[in-house]
Amino acid sequence: MRRRVVAVTFEGFQNLDLTGPADVFALASLIVGESRGYRLDVAAVRPGPVTAGNGVATLVPLALHQVTGPIDTLVVVGGLAVPAHVADGELVSGISRLAGIADRVSSVCNGALLLAEAGLLDGRRATTHWLTAQELGDRYPAVEVDADRIYIRDGNVWTSAGVTAGIDLALALVAEDHGHEIARHVARGLVVYLHRPGGQSQFSTPMRTAVPRNEPLRELQTFIDGNPTEDLSVPALARRAGMSERHFSRLFTEQTGVSPGRYVERSRADAARRLLERTGHPLDRVARESGLGAAETLYRVFRRHWRTAPGDYRRRFRSKQT
Template sequence: MNGNRPGTRTLRVTVLVFPGVRLLDVTGPVEVFTSANEFGGRYRVQIVSEDGAAVITSAGTCIGADRAADEVREPSDVLIVPGGPEWETLIKDDVLMDAVRRLSGTAACTASVCSGAFLLAAAGLLDGRRATTHWRFTRRLGLRFPSVRVEPDAIFVRDGTMMTSAGVSSGIDLSLALVEEHYGAAVARAVAKDMVVFMQRPGGQSQFSVRSQIPHSRQELLRRVLDAVAEDPGANHSLAAMARRAGVSARHLTRLFHEETETTPARYVEQVRVEAAQVLLETGDDSMEVVARRTGFGSPESLRRAFVRHLGVTPGAFRTCFRTTGVRHKAPESAGVSG
């Protein structure tokens, strides 16, 4: 896309579906684009499958297709490639990969949702490009396709004509960004309000991945250090203290951290402390002072700086977003409960 407004021309959005596709990866973007038509947008959405037949999603529901992929004659303004739990099998489907390449070749913009990034990467469309996927799979994407420059914390990434987004609902974020590009911020904002979603959600993916990234080490002495930090984040974990615990010099321990975890001792300790604070903020009523003290930060200001640095949100904003849906604090009638 060149950023110019499309005027009165109807924009074509093609969504490629396949057996086992994740339902929200499809319906999220479709809902954004069709809702935009109510606020000044002009989109025509078509669902295509390999052979034009309906497909069964990973949720067990059926999605119909408008036509087969090889029947698409007109170029698309946006091609959406969703993901699915069985992406490792999907990327070995030569017919599906050919469909991805052909449809992308005539599309002005190709966008993946969640593990759909693996399909784009397997098709060779992300070589040398920046990309993201669900936080659980960012490391695997980088290992499987080393030519892809993975950005693990991004909600979505744009690199030229390719866009990739994070897990499941991030397809909505990506689609809203495209609506804003096509028709302006006012239209995108109206769609976001109508769907009751963030126009731009706070923070990145790392706020969802509590304790998922704690590294494993082949070195027994380093494993003892890592475990000690994880078991008691609030204890003294200075470099000197950890080196004494491991029985090695501070320099040697730093080298082990770099070789085994690809991070520094200080950064590892801070990450574990942030993750421990996330758990306390999600599950407890402790004040910020208590959370900071229990997790080794010492002060609310140090806690706040670490949260912003690692997660892109403040501790207060994190607690508000992730502690509860708010249903317990609503009166029955306002929560939609009767009698």
């Protein structure tokens, strides 16, 4: 039978969070037939034009309080405006009510913050855009946040990573409803991966750490990031900082939130990533120039931090000008 999807929007939402999943469900309906496909209803606190963050307006026909069951899947979209809407009691309570009558509940991008505010993620594993992951964990400690996953299912609650990950989420829902072969046909039609390689950390910016209060440590961070091929062992760094190894390790970890060894490895991995994006150097040269030494180490570090291989990363992200 036809499955009903209800998408919740608000002023300033991310347009692709809505249209990406909508196109997945629409194409799936063409493939399996309208009687077995999906019906999409879009709702907001009030009906009428709702303008996305990119300026495109969607004519929303339903107010949240007008939506009744049955609902197969509730989709809460995200967007840069989400932080301003977390305090909107009418929106959050509407999401909570609809979740109670939906078979499945899902969010795209930082729409997870709205699910969390409604108490729907308490005690569950969840993901969100990598830029929002720390905020989600800090504001809602009852949520177990995995910042690297493209999407996560915990019971009947599905959460997805940033923006285009809503397409991955919708494909996974189609696969659950109609099987992987149908989902594969939809993915091929939309020219996207059915299962995207790696996690979303491969798209993130370099590791962010707290800025040390201690000026020698701030200078040391700059030195580490600018000199990946130097001796960056704890003894060498402690000497440069003018501290004992024990005191240096304790102070660095305390003021940055990561150990010296962890910081050095990620800094070198970021240097390797930049070389992969901007040069055509062979992997052994990338490993040497980033301070990682050997191609085997480069591969291992890349898999650990970004869940993908260096060669795969280069194929997706290398600048065409290099």
